[in-house]
Amino acid sequence: MGELRLMKGNEAIAEAAIRAGCDGYFGYPITPQSEVMEYLMAEKPFERTGMVVLQAESETASINMVYGGAGTGKMVMTSSSSPGISLMQEGISYMAGAELPGLIVNVVRGGPGLGTIQPSQADYFQAVKGGGHGDYHMLVLAPASVQEMCDHVKLGFDLAFKYRTPVMILSDGAIGQMMEKVVLFDQIPRRTDEQIIEQCPWASNGRPASRDHHIITSLDLDPAGQERVNLKLQAKYKTMEENETRYEEINCEDAEYIFVAFGLAARICQKATDLARAKGIKVGLFRPITLFPFPAQEVAFIGNRVKGILVVEMNAGQMIEDVKLSVGCRVKIEHYGRFGGIIPSPDEVVRALEKQIIGG
């Protein structure tokens, strides 16, 4: 049993990074995620584990520092919120193209533009469909609690190195800011330089006389070569779809209706499920934990057993497209969303279920 603490989601991200053996964090202040770097600077991981923490001049610089660190095989990360993540899209695309492992935390706020500083899930499309230029995906994890903020840091780094891919934790302003109890995993020692050189035989960290030079790049001017790069990436995404889909089902065994929701919306739907069941409505909750790869088969399996599906999101209807693609059109699928930083209440979610699905 690890150490039990009461923490903000953003603080849990930071503490988990230190404990996961992260080598470097590079970030730029933006509400509502600034506690990540504030916690790190106060905690002095450069003394605790030797981890580098650097406040960069912009999100553009931050993600390119992550690109550089990852290119040498180090375990590196950044965090930001929506407008900052938009600035990082260039670097994320380069990381995907150069097949570099790294962790990017998006504590989402309402948009578009400068939007608001309140929680939102409006960056779903940006996170799961690519975001930057070119055909690529990140592996996207959607924590629904402070505990998962902590756990997904370690999981995210594991998956990033397993697949040599950028991984995003798609959180939101509420999970970042709210305090919950969290069980912290024990400190994992940072890898030594020798271990990194051994475990990352592709990385650019100094060419010994005994081997050819390593080149980290996303450029291949030969179209046939670039097509091969793309085919390799697509094969990798297929492997992720086969092996890495994660989801949770709550009260789905006897459900006549289901909510499909991720992150904070799933927490709200969990309460809404209890309220609805108290009224005699047999409703369950299907919560995708990986948004890419999306648990398509699993949501299709359960979706085709029920009378109707309400997709609840803090956006204008983004994940519902993946739910519809997965489930098909034999079942009624509706969306209920609040946006711009408004968090729906469990009561209004139940009313939406009654109006749009049961009574509709």
Add this chain to the structure above:
Amino acid sequence: MEEQFEKIEIRKPENIVYKKTDLLVDRPLSYCPGCGHGTVHRMLMEVLEEMNIYEKTIGVSPVGCSVLAYDFLNIDMIGAAHGRAPAVATAVKRLWPDHFVFTYQGDGDLAAIGTAETIHACNRGENFTIIFINNGIYGMTGGQMAPTTLPGMRSSTSPYGRDVPTMGHPLKITELVAQLPGVHFVTRQAVHTPGNVRKTKKALRKAFELQKENKGVAFVEVVSNCNSGWKMTPVQANKWMEEHMFPFYPLGDIKVDGKLVEKKEMVDKE
């Protein structure tokens, strides 16, 4: 009448007076004939070989003509996004502090799209070497106006010459970064004559020696020609560079041991 000669093998290490460094990959360079990049590549690799630090050196290449520098430099390299090399190098050096790290960037990369990364890496006093090739033009994309294009100088996006009132002034970013306390050594060199090549190599050597002392940024600008972009022969381009580029971008040390040099060295014409 045939004389009998004893065959003597003369290709012995003790007889070699010059050879291409093994740190240059044996393949044709992608640069135009007459371009300075190849010479700077060679000087850079000779310095790493002579200092015997190549095994602990990580280079960061830019976007621009030297985007493929990693194909020619036989050391571990990371190709950065356009302008981001100083950010990439910052992380590399911080995470591998006992390694030698350099960026190799052109004027569009370093002084336009990457200005913020350049200024802030310099201002933080990162302990790496910045090699800045300034030819006053975007060569790779076909000769467009660069931040360092001279007033009145023609390019494909300033076909009637750079009009300062509408297109702005050329940016002397080297003089600008020299003002920053995080920058320890700043020099401006050229590679169009053997004498200048030797001086450039000396400057590069000094820049890498300084990394051992963790003194902050060493910034080596090399004013180079772009005969293709300038639409001249290599000989014309070198002459034009001496007559127009050097008066605006005078050669010599600008900052030494963390102190600005009062009077700049005159152009050395050998």
